Amino acid sequence: MAWLVFALLxxxxxxxxxxxxxxxxxxxxxxxxxxxxxxxxxAFLFVGIAYFLTAVxxxxxxxxxxxxxxxxxxxxGMAWSLIAGIVGAIGAFGVLLAFGAGGxxxxxxxxxxxxxxxxxxxYTLWQHPPSGGVSTIKWQFFLGIIMAALGGALxxxxxxxxxxxxxxxxxxxxxxxxxxxxxx
Numbered sequence: 622m623a624w625l626v627f628a629l630l631x632x633x634x635x636x637x638x639x640x641x642x643x644x645x646x647x648x649x650x651x652x653x654x655x656x657x658x659x660x661x662x663x664a665f666l667f668v669g670i671a672y673f674l675t676a677v678x679x680x681x682x683x684x685x686x687x688x689x690x691x692x693x694x695x696x697x698g699m700a701w702s703l704i705a706g707i708v709g710a711i712g713a714f715g716v717l718l719a720f721g722a723g724g725x726x727x728x729x730x731x732x733x734x735x736x737x738x739x740x741x742x743x744y745t746l747w748q749h750p751p752s753g754g755v756s757t758i759k760w761q762f763f764l765g766i767i768m769a770a771l772g773g774a775l776x777x778x779x780x781x782x783x784x785x786x787x788x789x790x791x792x793x794x795x796x797x798x799x800x801x802x803x804x805x
Contacts, residue, residue: 642720645664646660665713672710735773
């Protein structure tokens with residue numbers, strides 16, 4: 622069950638990531654003058670510094686303590702690890718750009734965290750299809766993908782307004798369905 626503890630650590634860490642990143646970017650804008658993109662670049666720079674400290678220096682120290690040799694590294698493993706890091710950095714920058722374009726952390730991160738499992742499921746099916754083909758996949762898997770996408774949409778649309786802000790009314794389609802369900 623150690624894997625579950627580590628997975629939940631990631632859930633908590635990434636769950637606050639967007640809010641922390643937005644706060645960092647917002648606080649950088651106070652020193653960036655008139656160009657808000659400078660604040661995004663400054664925030665992204667410090668994300669990179671944090672990654673350097675936690676994902677370069679710390680593992681380097683651990684590897685040195687364990688006596689790992691550079692000859693033990695595979696080229697394919699290094700290449701895929703670099704690609705993973707680049708994709709992660711592009712994602713972090715995309716989050717900052719979304720904030721800069723007016724997205725709020727609760728909405729942006731809901732879309733990111735609801736959409737990422739859908740992309741992951743599609744990519745892993747493409748890379749590692751089931752032995753009997755797609756038709757052998759249980760319907761619950763596809764329902765889960767739909768529910769993840771729907772959940773992200775619902776959290777994004779019905780997110781509570783900040784304190785003091787008026788709540789926006791639901792769209793007409795939701796009002797119509799609600800009226801039919803309640804018998805009005």
